[in-house]
Amino acid sequence: MKIRTRAFLLGLLPTLLAAVVLTAFHIHSRLTDLDKTMTQQGVAMARHLAIAAEYGMFSGNAAALENLLEQTMKEPWVSSAILVWPDHTRLSRGQPNRRLPELGNDATWHDGERAWFASAVTVETPGATDPFLDQAGGQPSAPLGWAVIGIDQRQKEVLAHELLLASLGLTLGGLLLTVVLIDRLALSGVKPLLDIVAAVKRISSGAFGAYTPVTAGSPELRELQIMVNRMSESLRAYQQDMLARVDAVTAELAGKKREAEQASLAKSRFLAAASHDLRQPMHAISLYVESLKPELRGCAGEATLEKIERSILSMVELFNAILDVTRLDAGVIQPAPAPVRIRRLLLALAEAFAVEAERKGLSLRVRAPDTWVESDPILLERILRNLLSNALLHTTHGGVLLSARPWRGNLRVQVWDTGCGIPPEQQARVFEEFYQTDTRGNGTSRHGLGLGLAIVRRLARLLAHPLQLDSRPGRGTVFSLDLPLSGNDPECTEELAETCPPLPGVRIVVVDDEPAVRDAVARLLAQWGIDVETFGSLEAVRQTLRQPPDVVLADYQLLDGVTGPDVIEFVRARWGQDVGAIVITGDTRADTVQQLAALGIHVLYKPVHPPRLSALLRRLVAARPRPPDPPE
Secondary structure (H helix, E strand, C coil): CCHHHHHHHHHHHHHHHHHHHHHHHHHHHHHHHHHHHHHHHHHHHHHHHHHHCHHHHHHCCHHHHHHHHHHHHCCCCEEEEEEECCCCCEEEEECCCCCCCCCCCEEEEECCCEEEEEEEECCCCHHHHCCCCCCCCCCCCCCCEEEEEEEECHHHHHHHHHHHHHHHHHHHHHHHHHHHHHHHHHCCCCHHHHHHHHHHHHHHCCCCCCCCCCCCCCHHHHHHHHHHHHHHHHHHHHHHHHHHHHHHHHHHHHHHHHHHHHHHHHHHHHHHHHHHHHHHHHHHHHHHHHHHHHHHCCCCCHHHHHHHHHHHHHHHHHHHHHHHHHHHHHCCCCCCCEEEEHHHHHHHHHHHCHHHHHHCCCEEEEECCCCEEEECHHHHHHHHHHHHHHHHHCCCCCEEEEEEEEECCEEEEEEEECCCCCCHHHHCCCCCCCCCCCCCCCCCCCCCCCCHHHHHHHHHHHHCCCEEEEEECCCEEEEEEEEEECCCCCCCCCCCCCCCCCCCCCEEEEECCCHHHHHHHHHHHHHCCCEEEEECCHHHHHHHCCCCCCEEEEECECHHHCEHHHHHHHHHHHHCCCCEEEEEECCCCHHHHHHHHHHCCEEEECCCCHHHHHHHHHHHHHHCCCCCCCCC
16 A cells, blocks of 8 residues: 555545544434424423313313414424314314324323324313412322323434534534644655655666655655665666676677687688699599599509598598588578488488498497488588497497487487587587597597588578487487487488499580699599580680580589580580580589579589599589480
């Protein structure tokens, strides 16, 4: 309850209680007095009428009695005047009473709306009034009759109603005056407190510096108002100081953020530039190695060539990791969800890493139901491949388990290993870029660039698949990935591995400004039975190319600011849009990745893995429309 209401009720309730009690007592006493007065008046009038009617009733003077009754009816509240003889003869005026009770000397009764008063009419003997006569032997005589007066009680009710209204009016007037006095006198002392409460509310809502006028008459309240104003001013000064500090810290954080963004951008640019410069020779080397395989098959140098190829593949994986980070930063990777048969995928991964597990003496097992999940098949495979590669890399004894089981409406896929484990203080950082754990404390457990788990975390977030890590040093590590179950179970269709090269007779145009790259690509494609025509620039294509190719294979960055898409656009403008096109580039900068994604052209990043190039060429050749059969 508000303090103003409390003060108001404190002054009003005692006054109201006293007014109600006094009014009730006043009305009750007045009504009691009114009843007594009416009764006394009725008795007196009945006795007066009886005395006055003595002579008329004794002498039988009816005219005198009638005149007496007429005079009685003029009295206030009198509604009936009756003279009754012992033989029940009546002489009456006003409202009659047909039924009278047995009358004695004096009587009083009620019959609803009227009160009746009766008095006996007797003959006064001389002895009763004359002091000179002997009264000892006098006997009271029988009454001559009775005088009966009827008083109308409705008049009393009217008077009582008027009395009640007057009393209530006086009470309400007194209460109204009391309310005015309370508001003017009692609440005037509460107003300073209300002003203080209002000021405190404004301060609590953040309006520091709120001021309340010092109007209190009481010294204590005045001091309280002054202290509240001082507190408000102190809070305002403190707020301004804190805002200034927050602005300074915000500006400092903004500067730090810009520095971090610039550092990240510089890192991305460095990675893109370094990978671009290194991809060119690696691309040529990988193509030369692939072209040497048929020539060295069965010779002594075949083993050396395989070692060179494995080293190249390791470098390719590092380059691909850098490319994945760049593409994820650029935001050009968009998931394409589709049903994935999880057991088949896990078995394929286990088969791909079986040789490595066998070389290290590790067991590699798969335990998974034949269930379909909803995910991007390529990105999901990349996540699991990185996790499996990481598990085999850090495991020296025991083995690795690929498992899948239902979990809270999803399918939880897990990669278990019995490796050295990850210390708790390092578990939060293993997903950072370029971070590598040193579980032995001497640096011997560091491998690669530390990008595998960073790519895994980014791809898991992109696919909205929750990723968890649980590890115990010395016992092993488990990575868990929760996948939504697929609502559809597509038919199982086993895809046959395409191991044969493209069909002979396919025409491919290779455009690259690096002679070594052109030569390596030409040698590899020629081994696949492809008719190859190489060019070093767009101008050479314009002047020399005379027949439409099946596929254009062009480097992205050519001489004089010309790009591979420019060459593709020229060829398609001359021979039609059905010419297949592939752009090969070592530029992994974010803007380049975004531009190539927007063109809708197939892109391969250097160094190109020959099987991937072979598969893409087969797809493009197979997608070309066949010419109509000649008429027979």
